[in-house]
Amino acid sequence: LLYNQAFKSVGFDGVYVHLLVDDITKFLRTYSSPDFVGFSCTIPHKEAALGCLDEIDPVAKSIGAVNCIIRSPSDGKLSGYNTDYFGAISAIEDGLQSPLAGKLFVVIGAGGAGKALAYGAKEKGARIVIANRTYERARELAEIVGARALSLAELDTFHPEDGMILANSTSIGMQPKVDETPIPKKALSNYSLVFDAVYTPKLTRLLREAEECGATVVSGLEMFIRQAYEQYERFTGLPAPKELFR
Template identity: 75%
Template sequence: MELVASPVEMEKGEIRRNPTLICAPIMADSVDQMLIQMKTAKLSGADLVEVRLDSLRSFNPLQDIETLIKHCPLPTLFTYRPIWEGGQYDGDEKSRLDALRVAMELGADYIDVELKAIHEFNNSMHGRKPAQSKIIVSSHNYENTPSVEDLGNLVARIQASGADIVKIATTALDITDVARVFQITVHSQVPIIAMVMGERGLMSRILCAKFGGYLTFGTLESGRLSAPGQPTIDDLLNLYNFRQIGPDTKVFGVIGKPVSHSKSPILYNKAFKAIDFNGVYVHLLVDDVANFLQTYSSTDFAGFSCTIPHKEAALKCCGEVDPVAKSIGAVNCIIRRSNDGKLFGCNTDYIGAISAIEDGLRGSHPISSTSGSPLAGKLFVVIGAGGAGKALAYGAKEKGARVVIANRTYDRARELADTVGGDALSLNELLNFHPEDGMVLANTTAIGMHPKVDETPISKEALKSYALVFDAVYTPRITRLLQEAQECGAKIVSGVEMFIGQAYEQYERFTGLPAPKELFWSTIA
């Protein structure tokens, strides 16, 4: 069964911009469970299923394979992965290859044979390959991602083995490793499945649709992975708009460490889809922001949101920086200019956060605004002296507040306080700091963020002097800090308000279009 989608094929009334297939790995103890999963895969939107024979507890090759092919509602790919290639099968090699040959003879659309075993498999076929079945020859590297030259040589060896489709899977030690696999994919003269395993390799599984990959793998549910770093089918289709990714799709993303908690892809991809904007927004787990930006220097990689801990380092990578961001000393938004590829950095954190805090003090709807800042004259305490702390301190000072910086390291607090014209405290000193009532507290650290939700930067007793408490953490929405502040009678503003507020300007810079504010709120609320 030939599976190729036209780039202009209509799917649910939408243009499909790529022919890349979505394959659902089927891993279960029994054939009956596999049949149930196959139906789920069909309903989920998969194009084909990978039957992982090595996951079966007991197995009668002739009978079970016939049943699986006969009752599967989708085209089938049979894989019988041995332990030495990262699978679960530890039995006789001849029996394993015989089972794959049986799958071909019974009508499997694809079988996967490891490069290390393909010579033996070819010999066992005696030239009798069924015409309707394609052989995927695969190589898995669980250690690293080789050089472009070595990857090219590997692809050539796989192709020379008689493969109909080449499959390579490597491991990402750094997100820049993915660039080498993209380079191999886009220049491949044969159908190729190429992916990079692990969280740092996630975008390889999404952007293969942009660079011409034959298929990608999507799990039926979170946590049931056949290889590290696989997204779910639901995420591919409904979070990343996989069918709408094409060769000319612009890539955006959130740079951070950690980053998997970020809700930015939900926000931007939903907005992109609503207006048919040809862009995709992905999670980018980055260790070295300068190395990342230098590696992905194509104008196809058009813009990035920047979060903890890269906001200050990112500023140094930009050829041009907005004066406000330069004053703050941090950027949270990077735009690659389409005409010359140079990077422009700006800071939208202080706009989103300060607006949210002002609205909290006024008690108004987050989207509304009123002239005159309720922050004027207030004592504004910022916890944290990193990029977000600098942004909040700068923004509060601009609104006429008196600023105090509290940080675990006093010297860093003092440095920022001197920069913005404020006072400094250590975090321990903050516990007994209550010179007046009606103060505003803003936590800009990651303390209390998932998964360490029981942590808080300040004791409940110390919160009683504050009229409003803001937490930049938005996962969870109500942190321990906010819950205890509310119990003390303070107004609270969550990181969600800041997150959406700062996203308005980023979206407009990414797209050149007005931000869909109500859509943003309905998406995150």
């Protein structure tokens, strides 16, 4: 809806539709018409999509995940980009009202969104911790970004300092399982800011409980809106009408 309203406002001849995809490789092979000028790539395809592309933006390659795919009008080649990291990190820094440099930044999840958050926070000079349900995946990402790895269970008692930043990149708490949360409420008092990439619902159980513990909270909706600016510009070649995205 965001994109279609923006397309209409500038007279852009295009429509944005939601498609449920099981196999990203087969999907891109099937929807190969030049009429499909671009795709938003969401969970769980952000990493698998890398193997389907002709070109990958250096930032997306460093992150190891894409969330935006553009088809070249001249030769049909597919290029992948990552706009998640900018959307999330800018929203978190605005919530903090200060830079991330030097802060202890804890990422829950080691998938595509987790990689984007870890990469973005590292670029800003934060100290990174990766917590994941499967420790091995946390360790793999931690080695890439120079971080510490934890199992998700270890996060319950992880408290090396006060004022940490917590960023959930998983789908835990997303509709319809809105009663789920990745970390117990009692552990949230150690964080000054909590970000949740989930934006349906806007106020997840994680964010609600973090707010009750006194933390600043940042919704995944803010990340979604900010990353959409760049996707819109890549889809259309036009500046994003940012006021229409809010």
